[in-house]
Amino acid sequence: MMSSNIRNWNELLANKVVLLTSAAGSVARYIARACYAHGARLVLGDLDLEKTNKVKDEILENENNNEDRILVVELDVTNETTTYVLGNVEQVSDENWSRVFDVNVRGYALMAKYIAPIFKKQNSGSIVNMGSISGLIASPNWIPYSATKGAIIQLTRNLVLDLGSFNIRVNSVSPSGINATTTYEIGESVGMNKNQLDEFIKGKCLQRVCQPEEVANLFVFLASDLCPFMTGANLVLDGGSTIV
């Protein structure tokens, strides 16, 4: 279906199945909600089943309907859980380097490995990887996390080339700091309160922090058939932080 045929803009994902990994995360729950609102059937995968079931209950409550299009599954993308490892090169332990690459790079690669045969069979599919502006710019004492995000952006490009002939699209989304619980927990761990952190991460042009709903809308767009020619893009969502 091409954009010109879209009759209902509120149902961009009708007839689509969206598999969301780390679905109970503070940003992913917004992505789940937006995809559901646009008509998708959802598979929510996370290590933490209790939290993921809460995400499902919240969505069904908000949607105020009796239809249940959500399946919750226990999903371990790799055998590690450490998304955020910060520090300078002398501080970070050998083990933490391995941990953060395990989740943030190997986890993404393994998801692509196991979803690719399914997408090939149906001759279509859209993979959306979560990057970050940390994959594009350097910040003091953010080396491990930044290095993984740079790797995700390049992993995306290589997947584009290898999977394109099967009509499989791969794109990444790179937000700046998002208004989400984890963001402020990380801020506190490095001695910054919410106001200080907001000041630090706000977009230089729009002068505010990114909202999780905005990230979610971008995922809906990439998962939809609105622009099926788009592959290999790294869509930066940063309020203009990285252009100045």
Ligand SMILES: NC(=O)c1ccc[n+]([C@@H]2O[C@H](COP(=O)([O-])OP(=O)(O)OC[C@H]3O[C@@H](n4cnc5c(N)ncnc54)[C@H](O)[C@@H]3O)[C@@H](O)[C@H]2O)c1
């Ligand atoms: N928060 C921000 O400001 C921000 C900015 C840019 C990019 N991002 C990216 O967005 C993504 C989500 O970030 P968040 O802050 O919402 O994270 P989060 O810590 O809130 O959520 C992570 C989720 O992943 C799950 N998880 C951890 N290891 C797993 C594994 N091995 N298998 C399956 N599930 C696992 C956890 O249970 C948790 O629910 C990350 O990739 C992050 O780099 C976040």
